[in-house]
Amino acid sequence: MDPIVLSFHDSIIRQSDVDILEGPHWLTDxxxxxxxxxxxxxxxxxxxxxxxxxPEVTQCLKVSRCQELGVFLDPLQVEKRTFIFLPVNDxxxxxxxxxxxxxxLVFCKNEDSFFHFDSSSGSNYQHAKQxxxxxxxxxxxxxEGVFVQAETLQQKNGYDCGIHVLCNVDLVAEFCARYxxxxxxxxxxxTEVIKKRVEVLNLIFHLKEESENDAxxxxxxxxxxxxxxxxxxxxxxxxxx
Numbered sequence: 001m002d003p004i005v006l007s008f009h010d011s012i013i014r015q016s017d018v019d020i021l022e023g024p025h026w027l028t029d030x031x032x033x034x035x036x037x038x039x040x041x042x043x044x045x046x047x048x049x050x051x052x053x054x055p056e057v058t059q060c061l062k063v064s065r066c067q068e069l070g071v072f073l074d075p076l077q078v079e080k081r082t083f084i085f086l087p088v089n090d091x092x093x094x095x096x097x098x099x100x101x102x103x104x105l106v107f108c109k110n111e112d113s114f115f116h117f118d119s120s121s122g123s124n125y126q127h128a129k130q131x132x133x134x135x136x137x138x139x140x141x142x143x144e145g146v147f148v149q150a151e152t153l154q155q156k157n158g159y160d161c162g163i164h165v166l167c168n169v170d171l172v173a174e175f176c177a178r179y180x181x182x183x184x185x186x187x188x189x190x191t192e193v194i195k196k197r198v199e200v201l202n203l204i205f206h207l208k209e210e211s212e213n214d215a216x217x218x219x220x221x222x223x224x225x226x227x228x229x230x231x232x233x234x235x236x237x238x239x240x241x
Contacts, residue, residue: 006208009037010054013204021197021204027162029055032087032102035166035200038207039085039173047177049082052169058086062131069138078139082109083176087165088116088128102161103128104168107139108182113146115182117172119155119164153188163196164188 006013011034020028036052044050053061057072064072078084084107091099103124104117114132118124129147136145155164167188175185 006204006211008034008207008211009041011037018201018204021201024157024159026100026159027102027165029059029087029089031200032162032165034204036085036087036169038203039169044173044177048080049180050173050176051076051078051081051084052173053084053086055087055089058131059089059091061086061135062088062127063092066134066137069134073138082180083107083173083182084139085169085173086131087169088124088131090124090127102165104165104172105131106172106176106182107132107135107145108176109139110181111146111183112141113148113182115148115150115172117150117152117165117168119152119161119168121149121152121154125149148183150182150185151187153190153193155193156190160193163193166200167192167196 002014002016004012004014005018011030013030013034017028017031017034019025020031033054033056036054039050040052044052053076060072061069086105086107088103088105089099090101101120101123103119105128106115106117107113108115114128114136116125116128116132118128132145132147136142139145152168153164155161170192171188172182172185176182
């Protein structure tokens, strides 16, 4: 039995996802997808320049032919966006999640460049470069687009690559919203990486509480959550944003 903790837009967070956040475990596409949905629907809800693409869509873009990209990108209205954030996985299978490393690829229309943030420098270079090359034919004003291997804080273990992606997307998105560019965004701090798991746990239970309160105010509305144990290490009253 793996009870649902939170139903949030297209994301379903279960107790097993909470367990992953509580322990020193590699983040799944479910958790990264949830966080990207939070950024899109809450943190940057009114910021139309920024587009956060889900991990499963990024994976489809990786393995699809160039002429098929519009199937995934047209509904997202990418032509109206200035910044596009994509979580890159080294998995090569389209039908099954997996892989061993996450990194972040950001396209900036103003700079006509792709910026790759990799916490294990070089590990996802080929995957990100191939994706950027494919997307440049759809997004870039030049034939290839500029690919920048951005300076990135390096992880200190073998399982925090997904956490680094979340910290990097926070850093870059905030910088883009403020300065309208990616270049010069700086580097995440190790202290932010250390506390990020608890912040995401706080966020999940904060949204769960909001959903339950909303359900009480509107009894006919499905709250989309079920009982789950709270992590002992987190302060549920807070959130990451």
